[in-house]
Amino acid sequence: MSSIALTALAGLFAVISGINDGGALLATGLKVPSIRPVTGVLMMMAAIALVPSVAHRVALTFTTRLATMEGPDGQVAMAVAVLSALAVVMFLSNRGRPTSLTLAIVGALTGADLGWGVPVSYGNVLFVLGVALAAPFVGALLAVPVSLLLARLAYGRTLRQWHRAGFVLQCLAYAANDGQKMLAVFMLSLGLSGAPLSTCVAMAGLFGAGAVYGLPRAGRLLSREIIASRPLHGVTAELATGTAVLGCAAIGAPVSMTQTIAGALIGAGMAGSSGRVRWHAAMKIVLAWMLTLPVSGALAAAAALVVRGVIA
Numbered sequence: 001m002s003s004i005a006l007t008a009l010a011g012l013f014a015v016i017s018g019i020n021d022g023g024a025l026l027a028t029g030l031k032v033p034s035i036r037p038v039t040g041v042l043m044m045m046a047a048i049a050l051v052p053s054v055a056h057r058v059a060l061t062f063t064t065r066l067a068t069m070e071g072p073d074g075q076v077a078m079a080v081a082v083l084s085a086l087a088v089v090m091f092l093s094n095r096g097r098p099t100s101l102t103l104a105i106v107g108a109l110t111g112a113d114l115g116w117g118v119p120v121s122y123g124n125v126l127f128v129l130g131v132a133l134a135a136p137f138v139g140a141l142l143a144v145p146v147s148l149l150l151a152r153l154a155y156g157r158t159l160r161q162w163h164r165a166g167f168v169l170q171c172l173a174y175a176a177n178d179g180q181k182m183l184a185v186f187m188l189s190l191g192l193s194g195a196p197l198s199t200c201v202a203m204a205g206l207f208g209a210g211a212v213y214g215l216p217r218a219g220r221l222l223s224r225e226i227i228a229s230r231p232l233h234g235v236t237a238e239l240a241t242g243t244a245v246l247g248c249a250a251i252g253a254p255v256s257m258t259q260t261i262a263g264a265l266i267g268a269g270m271a272g273s274s275g276r277v278r279w280h281a282a283m284k285i286v287l288a289w290m291l292t293l294p295v296s297g298a299l300a301a302a303a304a305l306v307v308r309g310v311i312a
Helices: 003-027 037-053 057-065 071-093 101-116 122-153 157-176 180-190 197-225 231-250 257-272 279-311
Strands: none
Touching (some): 003 071, 003 101, 003 197, 037 180, 071 101, 071 279, 101 180, 101 257, 101 279, 122 157, 122 257, 157 257, 180 197, 231 257
């Protein structure tokens, strides 16, 4: 497959990642007016551009641990996986149900590899899925003690300071973990084994454009529909999510920032009163997550079989 076409696809993937993930990163702190949305987008872009030069273990999980993604076969399988994952995520997002692009790409990679005949490491796939499914629950559990602590320590200007710290932590966590699915596609399309700064800067710019576009819809869903959100809930979710996602990055396990934020918001709401959680809206998102991986995998497997039959 043409590296130019795959690079263009990688750029589109970065934009869609910004639409799907960027708004969720910003949404948790919208009710704490200490970081303007434009500043927040720039902070996310800076983290995405700089962190991979220090740590890109999660990107290597996508390119080497899940399957052997090398040579022309690996490029075709990756292209089919990306297109399938984007199709599923865009379909759900257009219906107001932001889902996990990470789950989508893991499912699509597995399906595309099977359909194309690329060897799959089932042990690593199960490990990644297990950690990804556990991340929202970890975020929710961490949010409970964080919420209780902030309720005693944070108020007024102090809460704004906690918000700034939590948002920085969240940006670093995203760049070290969930955001590296974008880097993995660029690495394969350009034949890279590392994370050159020029590539990461271009990737960050594309992500930022998508984040600005996707902010309103993701902001409504996460900060209004899941719980009757207060500023304390948003700051709690940032700190709990950042901690959980960084921990997963340390073991090279990609997890969904959107999923973990949603879990942390639910945990923050339940720390005060379970009545604050809008379970109907939360269950709609959970249903979207449950559909994402199997549908992405099936679609990618079918597409890979068709492409393989045409080429052969």
